[in-house]
Amino acid sequence: xxxxxxxxxxxxxxxxxxxxxxxxxxxxxxxxxxxxxxxxxxxxxxxxxxxxxxxxxxxxxxxxxxxxxxxxxxxxxxxxxxxxxxxxxxxxxxxxxxxxxxxxxxxxxxxxxxxxxxxxxxxxxxxxxxxxxxxxxxxxxxxxxxxxxxxxxxxxxxxxxxxxxxxxxxxxxxxxxxxxxxxxxxxxxxxxxxxxxxxxxxxxxxxxxxxxxxxxxxxxxxxxxxxxxxxxxxxxxxxxxxxxxxxxxxxxxxxxxxxxxxxxxxxxxxxxxxxxxxxxxxxxxxxxxxxxxxxxxxxxxxxxxxxxxxxxxxxxxxxxxxxxxxxxxxxxxxxxxxxxxxxxxxxxxxxxxxxxxxxxxxxxxxxxxxxxxxxxxxxxxxxxxxxxxxxxxxxxxxxxxxxxxxxxxxxxxxxxxxxxxxxxxxxxxxxxxxxxx
Numbered sequence: 001x002x003x004x005x006x007x008x009x010x011x012x013x014x015x016x017x018x019x020x021x022x023x024x025x026x027x028x029x030x031x032x033x034x035x036x037x038x039x040x041x042x043x044x045x046x047x048x049x050x051x052x053x054x055x056x057x058x059x060x061x062x063x064x065x066x067x068x069x070x071x072x073x074x075x076x077x078x079x080x081x082x083x084x085x086x087x088x089x090x091x092x093x094x095x096x097x098x099x100x101x102x103x104x105x106x107x108x109x110x111x112x113x114x115x116x117x118x119x120x121x122x123x124x125x126x127x128x129x130x131x132x133x134x135x136x137x138x139x140x141x142x143x144x145x146x147x148x149x150x151x152x153x154x155x156x157x158x159x160x161x162x163x164x165x166x167x168x169x170x171x172x173x174x175x176x177x178x179x180x181x182x183x184x185x186x187x188x189x190x191x192x193x194x195x196x197x198x199x200x201x202x203x204x205x206x207x208x209x210x211x212x213x214x215x216x217x218x219x220x221x222x223x224x225x226x227x228x229x230x231x232x233x234x235x236x237x238x239x240x241x242x243x244x245x246x247x248x249x250x251x252x253x254x255x256x257x258x259x260x261x262x263x264x265x266x267x268x269x270x271x272x273x274x275x276x277x278x279x280x281x282x283x284x285x286x287x288x289x290x291x292x293x294x295x296x297x298x299x300x301x302x303x304x305x306x307x308x309x310x311x312x313x314x315x316x317x318x319x320x321x322x323x324x325x326x327x328x329x330x331x332x333x334x335x336x337x338x339x340x341x342x343x344x345x346x347x348x349x350x351x352x353x354x355x356x357x358x359x360x361x362x363x364x365x366x367x368x369x370x371x372x373x374x375x376x377x378x379x380x381x382x383x384x385x386x387x388x389x390x391x392x393x394x395x396x397x398x399x400x401x402x403x404x405x406x407x408x409x410x411x412x413x414x415x416x417x418x419x420x421x422x423x424x425x426x427x428x429x430x431x432x433x434x435x436x437x
Contacts, residue, residue: 012273013311014043014070014280016245019292021049023285024058026382032285035298036067038312043278045070045102045245050081053089056096056369057383063097070146070243070280072102073134078117080104080130083137094141100243102146102184103134108154108161123156124164132169135177145177149184149245152220157209159201159219162228166235182277183232183240185225187247187268191254194267196221200230222247222268225276244272244279248307255295262306269311281307351382354393358404359385368399371431379437391416397437398422399430 015036017023024046036044044062048054048071062069071093075081080103090101107127110118120126135145147165150158162183169178189196197217201207204217212218219227225242232240248265249255256264265281272279286292288299297305355376357368364385376383381397387409390396396413398405401424413420423433 012043012276012279013039013041013269014045014278015039015041015284015297016045016280016282017047017284018286019047019283019290020287021047021052021054024054026384029058029061033061033065033067035284036062037065039297039308040311042066043068043070043280044284045072045280047072047074048089048093050075050086050089053092056092059093059096059098068100068278069098070100070102070278071098072105074105075103075130077104077107077113078126078130079114080134083133086134087137087141090138090141090143094143098143100144100146100182101138102148102243103131103138104148106151106154106186107131107148108156108158109151110155118155124161125168128165128168128172131165132172132174132177135181136174139176139180145181146243147181147183149186149243152186152188152190152224158224159227159231160209163231163235166232166237170235178235178237179239181240182243183225183228184243184245185228187222187224187244187279188220188249188251189222189264190220191250192217192221194222194264194271197223197227199223200226202230222271225272241277242275243277246282247279248281249295253291258306262310265307266310351389351393353379353381353395353397354390355381355383356387356390356396356398356400356405357383357385358400368430371434372399374431375434375437387413391418393418395419395421400424 017032044067046054046069050073054069054071059069073086093101104112104127106112117126131147138145147162150161152158154161166178197204197219200219200223206213207216207218225244229240229242232238246252247268248261255261268279281297283292283295284297285299286296293299297308355372357364357372372383375381375397382389382393384390387405390398391413396418398410398413398420400422404424405422410420410422421437423430425433
């Protein structure tokens with residue numbers, strides 16, 4: 001087995017990000033984008049709320065860096081939102097460069113449904129009733145819908161669920177959805193070696209739903225995706241593309257030792273580099289108090305899984321300790337390196353340049369985010385909405401007039417030693433003045 005990254009296809013390596021929607025701030029992007037790049041990743045699975053989009057700049061900076069976000073909506077069943085409710089978020093994601101969206105998670109498992117919803121008959125048909133409108137809306141917005149990864153085996157046998165779902169879409173005349181959608185597959189090994197189930201149903205024809213004869217093999221292993229692709233091909237969908245999720249673990253709550261994990265990861269990449277769109281590994285990062293923390297590839301600047309060094313593209317930069325970075329406000333935009341036109345941060349002023357935007361009761365003004373884009377690309381300030389954070393910078397560029405920030409607030413920044421440049425007016429005026437800076 002080789003550790004050379006030259007033999008690894010960079011187009012297939014991806015990671016699951018935090019398993020919540022709370023880590024999309026400026027500090028998070030500044031921390032994890034370099035890590036993804038050093039790990040040769042070109043994909044990242046991001047969880048999204050149905051009520052609020054991931055911040056635009058978090059998405060666009062990933063895309064600009066050559067990393068494709070896979071947006072995963074883990075929606076409830078059967079009470080999922082309608083297509084019209086999700087439409088504005090899907091439209092925004094498409095504008096920002098997202099290509100793939102996953103709707104739902106493990107719909108063949110009872111844990112994904114309410115008790116009443118699971119107990120009703122025609123489970124597949126009722127799922128397609130909810131999946132189809134969202135898939136159509138995704139296509140309407142220029143996105144590719146991903147059929148959700150199923151629990152291998154599952155309470156409702158996954159291969160049967162997938163086959164019945166395709167048949168349901170065919171009966172409904174949804175050929176456009178079928179020919180354009182991708183499929184998800186959980187790459188759990190279930191403690192089998194990576195050859196388990198290889199070849200799919202053509203090699204193991206005696207295997208049936210809920211029945212794997214002694215001496216036979218089934219889809220409950222890393223090659224689950226091979227079985228799904230075979231089912232799709234049998235339905236005339238030979239070109240269906242597949243994403244692997246949850247790679248690198250035996251199954252939820254069951255893991256390999258760190259040393260074995262590293263070997264498994266390298267073998268998985270080598271095995272799938274030409275056969276799937278992406279192999280997304282579990283798990284890039286997790287909060288220390290979460291049950292997933294033990295399997296986080298990177299825990300701190302000094303603690304990481306052996307697999308990190310096994311596939312890192314190049315020598316990794318030394319990171320700023322998390323304890324020394326001040327926590328951003330939830331609405332903060334991504335943080336960047338100081339502009340070369342400003343002095344380096346000091347211990348008393350850890351930020352060189354802060355771009356302070358107003359935050360209204362109803363939210364953030366989209367036109368503010370648009371007009372500052374050239375300025376941000378040119379000067380690389382920290383962007384945010386917090387006076388407390390701004391007070392830690394050597395220079396503060398303030399967007400907004402007296403209605404947005406009081407004279408006392410501006411004076412407090414200046415009295416505290418900040419160099420303050422305030423810009424106000426309508427969108428055109430602000431954009432013009434920013435370009436002149």
